[in-house]
């Protein structure tokens with residue numbers, strides 16, 4: 001993979017799971033990386049850490065400005081922070097719908113709005129949004145979460161169209177179930193965590209969960225000059241879940 005030497009990247013939700021694996025991979029490939037997270041306390045050098053809540057516009061604007069000032073510019077945005085929600089449409093009330101849509105969808109819009117003026121100054125500008133198989137797979141018990149990721153998918157296509165003539169590419173990755181602290185928390189709540197894990201593994205034709213590093217690899221590709229002619233696409237990293 002072409003390395004990221006000289007490139008400056010921002011990763012939201014970069015303190016854990018997919019975001020952390022991505023931040024570490026980009027840094028290992030030579031990027032200067034700033035992590036924005038609700039809790040950046042575990043983020044270590046060479047990563048730069050900024051506390052931010054993507055659910056709050058002021059917080060995002062301040063953190064992006066501080067990160068860009070410290071990085072000295074911005075080339076890559078990995079819009080990855082997100083939260084889960086379980087249940088059918090009967091299980092989540094309006095307040096929960098607004099809360100999860102606000103973080104998962106409007107959060108990405110806030111970060112993009114704050115980042116776009118800086119990306120326009122870059123000669124290699126790329127945004128990668130973390131979407132999900134949930135956007136298109138029709139997963140049971142994930143109505144709200146799936147709706148947020150469907151919106152992220154559409155947002156990716158619309159942003160790609162809006163910004164390609166400014167030299168800014170926008171793509172997304174669609175992970176299947178990935179082995180991150182998020183899934184650990186989900187399994188901890190299950191009546192039989194081992195059986196639940198086996199069911200999640202069986203849902204993917206590879207018979208195993210996707211690793212955070214595998215998703216990070218796909219994000220890095222879409223962020224790198226190797227994908228310089230690619231915009232408005234989604235890259236599945238789902239163990240064959242949607243393709244078979």
Ligand code: NAD
Pocket residue numbers: 012013014015016017018019036037038039052053054055080081082083103130131132133174175176177178179180181182183
């Ligand atoms: P994770 O819980 O391990 O990490 C998420 C990170 O986002 C955490 O560090 C958390 O502090 C941060 N975060 C949450 N809310 C935030 C907010 N309001 N502002 C700033 N930071 C916030 O989760 P993960 O599994 O690595 O998931 C990362 C992304 O991948 C999410 O968008 C998720 O929807 C998506 N995804 C995950 C899976 C999976 O199976 N793990 C599958 C498909 C898509």
